[in-house]
Amino acid sequence: MRTFFIDETERQKQTSGNYQFSLCGLIVDNENIVKLSNEIENIKTKYKISNLKESRKSGWDEPRRIAITEELITVLAANGATVRASILGEIALRDVREISENYFGAFVFLLERFFITLAMEDDFGMIIFDSMNETLQSKLRKELFDFISKEELIMRGASKGSFKDRIFPAVLFSKDEYNNILQASDLIANCLVSAVWHYRKSEAIFDVERITDKNPFLKIYWPLFVKNSSGNVNGWGIKIWW
16 A cells, blocks of 8 residues: 655745745655654754754755755655656636635646556555645545545546545645655655746746756655656656646
8 A cells, every 4th residue: 555645835926926836745655654754754863853844944055955865865765755746837826716726636636646556556545645724624625535436537538447446535634743754745845846936937948857957956856756658757747737
């Protein structure tokens, strides 16, 4: 069985007025969860921090941040963790009344890709999400239950199976300060958002495969992002709605 640990970034606004927001998650085999969590805890102890988020503070110099990033990806990779992410842009976020609907749309991409992973491995899974606003949390809990309980994955006009056959139809919410794997998801999510942010400001044509040029930490995490047979992340490990 596998668990999908999903974290969200805060909705951010560029000076141009454009918004972006990300959902990013780590998929981990349940037999590795305790081991991975303990290994992350050892890293935190070594660097004298109580939460991995502290490594983003301005007081940390880049070599130290690179070092903790390299140690973190080592334990994530050793425990078979993989990354999938969704990014919402200004069109999806332009109407605050529609954010929860678009938010769930981005969530559905993660669900679909999680389901495909589970089907390929003949496995089952569940979802743990970082805690959020109570109203949105309640809405997503209901929408997720309804979606998984009733929907099938349709690809090229054919059903690939019912979501409920592979995914437990309930999302568990956890505060990341009590969950080391969610803290790792948070670090990766923020590296991803930063890279996209800077790439969009400096490049005329957006290319998902090149966003690591704008963030050295994302470049280190990049091998964890799911890729297609050609080695591309776009549409497989990352889906973007502008």
